[in-house]
Amino acid sequence: MSAALYEHLPHLLSRLGEKYPDIHPKLIEVSTNEQIAALSRSEIDIGFVHPPLGTDERLDVHDYPAEDLIAVLPDDRQTHGVTLADIARHGLIMFPAAQGPALHASIVDTFTKAGLDVRIVQEATRALTMLSLVSTGLGAALLPRSTQRLVFQGVRYAAIADASLPAWPLAVIAKRRPRPTIVDSVWKLLDGRPDVT
The missing domain is CATH 3.40.190.10 (Periplasmic binding protein-like II)
Incomplete structure (x- = not known):
């Protein structure tokens, strides 16, 4: 994992x-x-x-x-937290539902309960793949907080300000x-x- x-x-x-x-x-x-x-x-x-x-x-x-989930977004040189709406605007790069059905459903449900329609723009099975796709501007990802240890050019890590997502x-x-x-x-x-x- x-x-x-x-x-x-x-x-x-x-x-x-x-x-x-x-x-x-x-x-x-x-x-x-x-x-x-x-x-x-x-x-x-x-x-x-x-x-x-x-x-x-x-x-x-x-x-x-x-672990708490954090947002991973294309680097826009900002340092503040983000909202679920910010993440939804980017579209979500997410692991396939079969890889973790309960967590996948819970994440999508968090957006739905907030009245947001989140589009899954790409599926990826590995964190490094997700980071790479985020760095190209394809979308945003939700990853465990420990992922911040990776310095990855073209992405920024941000706390999610307006919602409590399920823990990883x-x-x-x-x-x-x-x-x-x-x-x-x-x-x-x-x-x-x-x-x-």
Whole structure:
């Protein structure tokens, strides 16, 4: 998940390198649904996902605090916050509904409840793609606050002044036990528990 890249994953990889220097994780960037399917097939051990999870798979889930959404707009050299109407005027660059149906519907519903008809001008599955499209002037995007860590020419980040958009949820998942000892040790690091092995 792009949202894990800016804060949680670097912290985890640093802790993992300190505690288990012989572990060399292989990172794969795929959607929540693809991660759940890959866990089910034992192709991956742990995943960063956006809840809610539409699966009957028996999983351990560790939720991180959800992040506020901010607006990302073509850089107009302004520094003030923006309104939902400002965002709607640009048109929205958004992740596909299938990638996060509940969050997608909640975002669109926020505009509808404000009496705004927001046009989705382009779908994109990755934050960097969204930033690139915003920088060309194609539209505006809504991304987690941690995205501001990326300095991206041609865009500006702005707080949303007149509405409370849904927060961007993030969790880490793994198959329930029994699981390999090393996976269990990494899970305990993620969950903040001391390793007992």
